[in-house]
Amino acid sequence: DAKTTQPPSMDCAEGRAANLPCNHSTISGNEYVYWYRQIHSQGPQYIIHGLKNNETNEMASLIITEDRKSSTLILPHATLRDTAVYYCIVRVGNPGSARQLTFGSGTQLTVLP
Amino acid sequence: DAGVIQSPRHEVTEMGQEVTLRCKPISGHNSLFWYRQTMMRGLELLIYFNNNVPIDDSGMPEDRFSAKMPNASFSTLKIQPSEPRDSAVYFCASSLGSIYFGEGSWLTVV
DSSP: OOOOBOOSEEEEETTSOEEEEEEOTTOOTTEEEEEEEEOTTSOOEEEEEESSSOEEOSSOEEEEOTTSSEEEEEETTOOGGGOEEEEEEEEESOTTSOOOOOOOOOEEEEEEO | OOOOEEEOSEEEEOTTOOEEEEEEOOTTOOEEEEEEEETTTEEEEEEEEETTEEEEOTTOOSTTEEEEEEETTEEEEEESSOOGGGOEEEEEEEESSSEEEOOOEEEEEO
């Protein structure tokens, strides 16, 4: 699975959009981009995933560049409860395939009041 | 759905004792994963099962660790004998598509 690079930490004002970048320049054509987050003392929580197209769900939006070498997770209106470590993971296979996730160091997002 | 259920949530044990962590995956999920998280090493995959069969156990630290999945609704991770360096949070996760994690078992070996 391709390696990802994320900034170690970011701050965001409450109510503003949080844009979390991820670099995955060695991504292959059959690798998906997944985002998880881990709130302190809890298990990682699935947020969103995508292959090529931009994706949106009730939690966030995922923007993948045309060359697929980077992506951005957008939390449109960050709240204090969004303070967490956010992990960008690249994995071969669609969500239905039985393959594990390899976690990096992630980005510690702190939402400030 | 109740989500992935792990027990115990917290355990403190003495070095040398046997530790058994338990996991009930989400009903209908066919893959189960055991991860360990420490400050030093982050989240590491220990082992995963597909349809109750172990697929990849290359992350299991050593022979002191063993995992079983006797049926689709139950898995155990056993450490025998336990050592202080095994202190960590152990997460179980299950999947039919996206992977969902339990709340973790916080293990302290003194």
